[in-house]
Amino acid sequence: MARVSDRHTKVVIVGGGPGGYEAALVAAQLGADVTLVDRDGIGGAAVLTDCVPSKALISTSDFLSRFTAADKLGVGFEVPDGNQGAHAHLRAVNQRILRLAAAQSEDISTRLGAVGVRVVRGRGVLASVDRVEVRDEDDGVVEELAAEVVLVATGASPRVLESAPPDGERILTWQQIYGLQELPERLVVVGSGVTGAELAHAYLGLGSEVVLVSSRDRVLPGEDADAAAVLENVFRRRGMQVLNRSRAAGVERTSDGVRVRLQDGRTVDGSHVLIAVGSVPRTTEMGLEKCGVELSSSGHIAVDRVSRTSARGVYAAGDCTGVLALASVAAMQGRIAMAHALGDAVSPMNLRAVSANIFTDPEIATVGYSQKDIDEGRVEARSVMMPLATNPRAKMQNIEDGFVKLFARTGTSNVVGGVIVSPRASELIFPVALAVQNRLTVDQLAATFTVYPSLSGSVAEAARRLHSLQD
Numbered sequence: 001m002a003r004v005s006d007r008h009t010k011v012v013i014v015g016g017g018p019g020g021y022e023a024a025l026v027a028a029q030l031g032a033d034v035t036l037v038d039r040d041g042i043g044g045a046a047v048l049t050d051c052v053p054s055k056a057l058i059s060t061s062d063f064l065s066r067f068t069a070a071d072k073l074g075v076g077f078e079v080p081d082g083n084q085g086a087h088a089h090l091r092a093v094n095q096r097i098l099r100l101a102a103a104q105s106e107d108i109s110t111r112l113g114a115v116g117v118r119v120v121r122g123r124g125v126l127a128s129v130d131r132v133e134v135r136d137e138d139d140g141v142v143e144e145l146a147a148e149v150v151l152v153a154t155g156a157s158p159r160v161l162e163s164a165p166p167d168g169e170r171i172l173t174w175q176q177i178y179g180l181q182e183l184p185e186r187l188v189v190v191g192s193g194v195t196g197a198e199l200a201h202a203y204l205g206l207g208s209e210v211v212l213v214s215s216r217d218r219v220l221p222g223e224d225a226d227a228a229a230v231l232e233n234v235f236r237r238r239g240m241q242v243l244n245r246s247r248a249a250g251v252e253r254t255s256d257g258v259r260v261r262l263q264d265g266r267t268v269d270g271s272h273v274l275i276a277v278g279s280v281p282r283t284t285e286m287g288l289e290k291c292g293v294e295l296s297s298s299g300h301i302a303v304d305r306v307s308r309t310s311a312r313g314v315y316a317a318g319d320c321t322g323v324l325a326l327a328s329v330a331a332m333q334g335r336i337a338m339a340h341a342l343g344d345a346v347s348p349m350n351l352r353a354v355s356a357n358i359f360t361d362p363e364i365a366t367v368g369y370s371q372k373d374i375d376e377g378r379v380e381a382r383s384v385m386m387p388l389a390t391n392p393r394a395k396m397q398n399i400e401d402g403f404v405k406l407f408a409r410t411g412t413s414n415v416v417g418g419v420i421v422s423p424r425a426s427e428l429i430f431p432v433a434l435a436v437q438n439r440l441t442v443d444q445l446a447a448t449f450t451v452y453p454s455l456s457g458s459v460a461e462a463a464r465r466l467h468s469l470q471d
Contacts, residue, residue: 008033012147014124017044018327019153019317023334028115030342037124043105046327049175056097061205088206090183126287149341156279156319163250188270192219196276201360215247227364281320305348307337355433357426365429368417368436380410386462393453404458413441442466
């Protein structure tokens, strides 16, 4: 690809997660002189301590869970001594996960080097809008970098409770769980958002007894209510104890585990506790406000739809912006920022076309407008929900839980959103995302061939039912 400019614009990127490394790749492709300042490892939390490790852990759990359902398919595992079943060896599981994460980080580093991106180890601090200081662990300045464009992509860290300080042994954040050598006998998960639900599901599948403490009326309070209800029912049916409307007040170590105190006076005992109550942006002590970068009350960097901050020449991407805590969104923000800064063609971020997935079993995938948006009048749309129980491929695969829900704008019949609850919903949401992104109608979606039998057939069937509901 031809360079947008032969001027070799100096770009400095602070943070090596998806927002940072994707931005670096685009900037290098567009002919810029790119330096990436990173202190935690290329790939950031997404690769090293969050997305890649957690989804690898969940994949292991899901693989193990197949054995528990084998008898429903007429499959048995008989051995001479009469014992059967599969078991998770957590030390080996975590060793594999960390090797996988390290290999992914190395692959990204190799790609950055191949396109000429210079990587500097250290903590990046903005001395001005056109100068970044690289500091070491003792906060000494080891290098100063001139910059015509700066991108801040420093991510976020797990939010901790003052009444439950993590110790990395029994009281854990989601970044610390991969140091466990043995499977928790009884894991108490505090927080029923995406991270809490995913990891509660993972450890339940691996064989732990799990208690999920939710301060809200249901798990996944920010997600589609029908989808959350399905998942909560599955959790309970598989033996998880779900405590709704139960806010944690503190955690203390006991002689052989932990005790979680709830605000209503109850206590929950366990061998370990995982604190999953959100994250905080890593934007302190970076010189941002001094340089005119506006921060929200929560500490997130305010950005527009092309990732610009309030300071000239300074962009931001990823979890430090608080736009959407998704690696895909961080990467897109970074790419858009560099295209805009370096004069390439660019389209502003379209959050209504973002697809997201919760990696539980079943998975919950969403895109576009939600049922809540419709109910609260933000969009006029019709909806239909198709249970997977009627799908022939679902019956063959012993899938008992899940559905496809589509939303179509009243009048135009354009597909404006959808929810899929199913195994591999992260793959099934793609045709719905294509329809939302390209403003396809339900008739266009319905007229597209699907394989028979297939789970995707329920997407087309839902579209056909929406056609029959047209005014």
